Amino acid sequence: MRKVVAAFIVVGFIAASATVCLASQSNTGCGLGSIIFKGQEALLFQVLAVTTNGTSGNQTFGISSGTLNCSQPSKIVGNERLNNYVADNMDNLANDIARGQGEYLNTLAVLMEVPEASRGDFYSRLQNNFTQIYTSPDVKSGDVLRNIESLM
Amino acid sequence: MRRDSGRGCWVKHSRTSSLCIGIFLSAFLIPTVHAQDAPYLARILESVRQQRLHEDPYWHVLVHYRKTCSGVESVIDDPKFFLATDGKTNPEAELEATVRAFFDPVDDENDSAVCRFAARYEWIKERTGLDPGRLPVPQCRSFLEFMDRIRPESVTLVFPMAHLNSPASMYGHTLLAVGTANGSKLLAYSVSYSAFTRETFGPSFAVKSMVGLYPGYFSVLPYYAKLQEYSDVDHRDIWEYRLNLTEPEIRRMMLHIRELDMIASDYYFFDENCSYLLFFLLEAARPGVRLSDRVHGWLIPLDSIRMIEDQGMVTGAFYRPSRTTKIKWLASGLSDALQEKALGLAAGDAREDPFESGETTDQEKIRTYDLGSEYLQYLYTRGEVPAETYQARLMKILQARSRLGVSEGDIAGQVPVPAEPTAGHHSNRFAVGAGFHGDEVFEEIRIRPAYHHLMDNDDGYIRGAQLIFADAALRYYSSDRKLVVEELDLIDITSLTPRDRFFHPVSWKIRTGFTRIRGEDLRGHPVYQVNPGGGIALDTGSAGLAYVMFETGLLIGGVLENDYAVGAGGSAGFMQSITGMWKVHCSVRDLYYGPWDGFNDLEAALRQSFFLGPDRSISVDVARRLMRGYYRTEAKVLWNLFF
Numbered sequence: 001m002r003k004v005v006a007a008f009i010v011v012g013f014i015a016a017s018a019t020v021c022l023a024s025q026s027n028t029g030c031g032l033g034s035i036i037f038k039g040q041e042a043l044l045f046q047v048l049a050v051t052t053n054g055t056s057g058n059q060t061f062g063i064s065s066g067t068l069n070c071s072q073p074s075k076i077v078g079n080e081r082l083n084n085y086v087a088d089n090m091d092n093l094a095n096d097i098a099r100g101q102g103e104y105l106n107t108l109a110v111l112m113e114v115p116e117a118s119r120g121d122f123y124s125r126l127q128n129n130f131t132q133i134y135t136s137p138d139v140k141s142g143d144v145l146r147n148i149e150s151l152m
Numbered sequence: 153m154r155r156d157s158g159r160g161c162w163v164k165h166s167r168t169s170s171l172c173i174g175i176f177l178s179a180f181l182i183p184t185v186h187a188q189d190a191p192y193l194a195r196i197l198e199s200v201r202q203q204r205l206h207e208d209p210y211w212h213v214l215v216h217y218r219k220t221c222s223g224v225e226s227v228i229d230d231p232k233f234f235l236a237t238d239g240k241t242n243p244e245a246e247l248e249a250t251v252r253a254f255f256d257p258v259d260d261e262n263d264s265a266v267c268r269f270a271a272r273y274e275w276i277k278e279r280t281g282l283d284p285g286r287l288p289v290p291q292c293r294s295f296l297e298f299m300d301r302i303r304p305e306s307v308t309l310v311f312p313m314a315h316l317n318s319p320a321s322m323y324g325h326t327l328l329a330v331g332t333a334n335g336s337k338l339l340a341y342s343v344s345y346s347a348f349t350r351e352t353f354g355p356s357f358a359v360k361s362m363v364g365l366y367p368g369y370f371s372v373l374p375y376y377a378k379l380q381e382y383s384d385v386d387h388r389d390i391w392e393y394r395l396n397l398t399e400p401e402i403r404r405m406m407l408h409i410r411e412l413d414m415i416a417s418d419y420y421f422f423d424e425n426c427s428y429l430l431f432f433l434l435e436a437a438r439p440g441v442r443l444s445d446r447v448h449g450w451l452i453p454l455d456s457i458r459m460i461e462d463q464g465m466v467t468g469a470f471y472r473p474s475r476t477t478k479i480k481w482l483a484s485g486l487s488d489a490l491q492e493k494a495l496g497l498a499a500g501d502a503r504e505d506p507f508e509s510g511e512t513t514d515q516e517k518i519r520t521y522d523l524g525s526e527y528l529q530y531l532y533t534r535g536e537v538p539a540e541t542y543q544a545r546l547m548k549i550l551q552a553r554s555r556l557g558v559s560e561g562d563i564a565g566q567v568p569v570p571a572e573p574t575a576g577h578h579s580n581r582f583a584v585g586a587g588f589h590g591d592e593v594f595e596e597i598r599i600r601p602a603y604h605h606l607m608d609n610d611d612g613y614i615r616g617a618q619l620i621f622a623d624a625a626l627r628y629y630s631s632d633r634k635l636v637v638e639e640l641d642l643i644d645i646t647s648l649t650p651r652d653r654f655f656h657p658v659s660w661k662i663r664t665g666f667t668r669i670r671g672e673d674l675r676g677h678p679v680y681q682v683n684p685g686g687g688i689a690l691d692t693g694s695a696g697l698a699y700v701m702f703e704t705g706l707l708i709g710g711v712l713e714n715d716y717a718v719g720a721g722g723s724a725g726f727m728q729s730i731t732g733m734w735k736v737h738c739s740v741r742d743l744y745y746g747p748w749d750g751f752n753d754l755e756a757a758l759r760q761s762f763f764l765g766p767d768r769s770i771s772v773d774v775a776r777r778l779m780r781g782y783y784r785t786e787a788k789v790l791w792n793l794f795f
Contacts, residue, residue, distance in 0.1 A: 085339070089376055091546070092384075095525060098550035099518075100558040107336040107376075130554035137543035 030087050030140045082111040087141035094134060100127035112148075125151055192286050193255050199280045200251055206244040208279075213435045214272055214408065216417075217243055218445070227424060227444075229367070230416040235265065251276060257288040267292035271407035271436060295410055302341060304402045306331035307395045307437075309430075309466070310342070310378070311457055311573065312388040314614050323603065323619065324453040326427045329375045329392070330402070337392075340375040343409060345429035367416035368429065370409060379472075385533045387476040391573055393457060394468045397437055405437035427456035434460065441465070452602060458574050469574075473567040475530055479654055481567045482523040490520045491653055497524030498531060500545050505552075514556055521553040522563060527654060576612020577766050577794040579603050587773075587788025590674055596638065596788060598625045606646060606727065607737060607761045607771060608794075616648035616659075616689065616697055616727075623665075629675075636675060641665035648699050648727070650691035659689040659699055669707065669753075671780035679709030685723065696728025696736075705743050705753075712749070719745035719753065735761045754778040767794040 086093060089104055096102030100123050114122045126133060126148065133147045205211060215233075217224040226233070226240045233239075235253050239246035250272050253265035266273050266289045273292075276282060284290035308329040327344035331337065345368055382388045397405065412432075417424065428451050431443035441463050443456075460466060473481070483491050493506055497520070507517060525546060532542045583598040600623040604613045625638040642665040649657040663683040668676035687701030705719040725739030737759040745751050757775035764770065774787045 081339075084374075085376070088374065089338075089380075091529060092380075094546070094550055095529075098525075098554040099522065099563075100554075101562050103338060103562075103564065107338045110334050110336045110339070124558075127554050127558075131551055134547060134550070137540070137547045 030090075030142065079111070082108075083141070083145065085111055086145050090141055090144070093144075097126045097133060098130055100124055108148075112152075189255055189286060192283075193252065196251055196276075196280050196282055197248060200247060200276070203279065205276075205279055206247045210275060210439045211243060211247060213432070213439070214275065214411075215239070215243065215246055216432055216444075228415060228417045233411075233415045235269075247276075254282070254287055254289075261289050261292065262294055264289040264292070266290075267295060268411070270295055270410045271404060272411070274404070274407055292410075295407070298410075299403070299406060302330070303333035304330045304341075304406060305333050305335075305399065307397045307402055307405065308337075308340070308470075309393040309395055309457060309460060310375075311391045311393065311453065312382040312386070313391065313573065314388065314617060326430055326453045326456055327378065328430060328433065329378075330406070338374075338376040338379070342373050342375045342378040343370060343430075343433065344373070344378070345370050345426045368424070368426075369414065369416060370412050370429070372409065383472065383474045384529065387474045387530075389474045389477055389570075390472040392470040392472060393460075393466045394470070395434075395460070395465045396467045397465070401437040405433050408433060408436035425451060425453075427451050427453040431456070431459075434463075434465065438465070450601070452579055454573055455579060458578075461574060469572050471567075471569045471572075473564060475526055475533075476655070477567055478563050479523065479526050479530060482519055482526065482563065483652075483654060486516065486519055486523065490516060491523070494520045494523035494527060495653065497521065497549050498528040498545065500541070502548060515560060518553065518556050518559045521549055521556070522559070525549045525553065530654075571611035573612040575766060577604075577609055580795050581605075581608075581792055582795065583771075583790040583792045585771075585788055585790030587786060589786045590784045592674060593630050594788075595628045595630070596625055596790065598623065598790065600624070606648070607735060607759055608792075609735075609761075609763045609766060609769065610729070611766065616646075616650070618644065618646040620644035634675070636668075637666065637678065639665070639667050641667075648689040648697055650689045650697060652691070658686055659701065660684070660686045661701065661703075669709070669711065669779060670784070671751075671782055674784075677709060677711035679707045679711065681708075682706045687722075692726070696726050698724075698726040700724045703741070703743060705745065707745065714748050717745040717748065717751075719743040721753075733763045735763075751780040752778060768792065769794075 085107065092102075092104045093108060096105035096108075099105075105123055105126070106119075109119050109122055129151055132151065133144055135143065135147065200206070212224070216227045218227055223241060224243060228234075228240075234246060234249075236242060236245035236249035239249060250265065250269060253269075254273060254276075256265065258264045261267060266287065270292055277284065308331060310327045310329050312325055314324070325344075327342050329337070329340040329342050331340045379390070382390055417429070428444060428447060431447075435441050435443060443459055443463065446459060457466075483494070486494070490512070493501075496506060507520075512520075528537065528542065528545055528549065531537045532539075537545070579602045581598070581600045584596070586593065586595045588594070600620060602621040603619040604617070605620060606616070606618045620641055621643065623639070623641040623644065625640075626635060627638040628635050641663060644663045644665070646659075646661040646663075647657075648659045649655075651657060661684065664681065666678050667681050669679050670676035683703060683705045685701040685703035687699060689697055689699040692698050701723045703720070703722055705721075707717045707719070708715060721741070721743035723739060723741035725737060727735070727737040729735045738757070739759075740754075740756050742752065742754045745753065755775055755777040757773065759774075760772045762770045762772075769792045771790045771792060772788075773790075774785070776783065776785050
């Protein structure tokens with residue numbers, strides 16, 4: 001019986017220790033929806049929360065979160081940080097551009113070095129030309145950036 | 153202490169063998185110092201010895217020495233972190249070996265001690281007046297270039313709150329975000345310590361992380377990547393605490409992060425966890441800050457924030473709502489019909505203008521589209537919509553949204569800010585009180601190290617989420633002067649997450665520990681219980697949070713026939729904060745146990761808490777319970793102190 005009790009204590013601790021101080025990281029593709037993916041979990045899995053625990057890969061000093069293979073527009077090919085940012089934040093940036101405001105849009109303006117004074121214009125120009133920027137549902141980050149550039 | 157001495161033995165054992173290997177290898181591998189540098193090296197070593205720098209507290213911070221019964225020992229376990237063979241336990245030898253290593257010629261600058269031990273180098277240089285020009289590698293260029301590129305200007309302590317419907321994660325996580333010169337928070341770099349594993353089997357993961365079988369590493373990633381993980385996928389609200397570190401302090405911190413790059417230290421869930429390792433960085437940043445040596449036994453991430461606040465390092469708190477919170481806020485301002493519209497948009501309503509009547513204002517339309525796109529993204533991260541469908545639907549919603557102009561204010565900026573976590577109650581609880589059971593009077597003392605009970609004040613916590621570790625109750629019955637252990641709950645987790653139009657979580661509970669079952673005998677007998685349950689909860693508004701749960705129970709104890717009983721049944725109740733100071737929980741619970749000596753365990757209870765400030769409360773519980781054929785009433789009043 002002592003073993004049974006011990007087993008239950010262990011199970012109890014598992015429930016408590018799940019999802020603590022741990023990280024997951026996976027990111028694929030260059031288009032919309034290329035964000036970390038987490039499938040629907042069964043109830044037991046929510047308790048145990050095991051699937052995404054622990055860091056995978058040795059990207060201690062990661063600069064981007066895994067979009068290095070996305071094609072880059074020729075004009076601003078030197079601005080690796082901007083390219084990575086757009087590729088890594090496709091979905092949230094699309095939200096902000098459609099809304100004409102938000103933190104992701106502000107950060108785009110910072111990276112594109114748009115002067116503070118003309119940011120209002122910049123935001124509304126992007127919003128008004130949403131369909132010229134996001135030309136198709138499977139548009140890639142490089143195209144998005146090229147289309148934004150062409151509006152400048 | 154127990155673990156410390158255990159590891160001390162292991163270190164001693166391995167040291168004898170590695171010492172021999174070290175002596176053997178040193179004859180071949182340790183490069184000789186250039187003839188002209190030898191006198192200079194001797195001078196620096198002399199200066200180090202004269203100043204007794206190995207006793208300097210900052211040296212102990214940089215190598216992470218901690219006092220043990222027999223001296224000191226570094227918390228870092230990776231042999232790469234030490235230059236002397238006995239460096240883990242010998243600060244003086246490690247310091248001298250470090251100074252010597254600066255003089256070693258190397259092929260690749262990045263392999264030099266100047267680069268690998270960047271913080272040690274800066275400190276020793278400063279304290280001894282070491283002339284970089286006389287070293288083979290005078291400075292670490294790759295680090296300087298890195299610093300020049302990111303130009304760190306600010307540091308923020310980041311605290312993601314609990315997952316939706318997962319109270320266990322209330323325990324939490326802390327990380328740092330290093331803000332750069334351009335001022336954008338998204339472009340900050342997150343610095344986070346976590347266990348490194350490819351383990352996917354839950355139970356072995358949990359056990360191994362508790363006993364330190366996984367190496368932990370720091371990782372540095374763009375902060376936006378962390379935000380995606382916490383805000384968009386895990387649905388955790390985030391609190392950001394701005395720290396008042398100056399630029400030289402941030403520089404020292406970055407130097408130390410460089411030193412810990414790819415250095416392993418065994419990960420321990422309870423104490424040597426993410427929050428503990430962040431203390432090292434803050435201690436390296438600001439000499440004189442004392443955090444890690446104040447940790448005894450365990451460290452809860454939320455408490456680590458309080459400790460950092462106590463050092464006067466926190467200047468402000470900023471709330472960042474998760475996607476789920478934004479969805480709830482957007483929905484709260486829309487009529488039922490418009491909420492249904494938003495659901496329709498996320499489900500692929502393809503009409504050009506889904507608003508039939510002309511009565512919907514533009515601001516309402518904007519809010520409906522914003523709700524639709526956020527909800528669609530929520531569904532996508534849960535894997536409920538395939539990628540192509542998601543892209544097509546999102547594009548449709550955002551195209552329509554982009555034609556409507558801007559809303560009155562940004563969504564994230566308008567979500568009401570809840571109580572800040574450190575303003576909530578502390579995690580230890582001590583309670584003392586009295587009551588009667590049947591016709592006998594008792595006094596009761598309870599102690600609980602963590603974390604939050606359904607009946608505690610919710611400010612700074614999540615309503616309907618309970619996480620209890622090791623709650624012990626002692627009772628003293630005056631009539632026969634007997635002290636008994638009334639309860640010992642090892643784990644008691646409850647998640648009452650209300651369902652609504654958008655979210656359909658399953659509420660659940662798991663409780664395990666020692667309790668008493670009573671029959672004819674008033675004192676009862678101790679049994680070990682395991683009691684899981686699952687059900688649904690609804691937010692009824694005025695009547696509070698209502699729930700129904702199916703429950704099962706396993707009891708193990710000598711008092712039961714064949715030592716055990718299994719039961720099934722259910723519970724229901726509602727819980728409401730009537731004012732900010734008064735909370736009520738009404739419940740009924742009935743489990744029928746078998747198979748040997750069948751009996752019923754039926755309880756109706758009214759529990760109330762009165763809050764006298766964040767860290768004091770009075771609870772008044774009244775319950776009528778039927779067990780093994782005997783009805784009894786119990787009532788008690790407890791005074792609770794959180795510390």
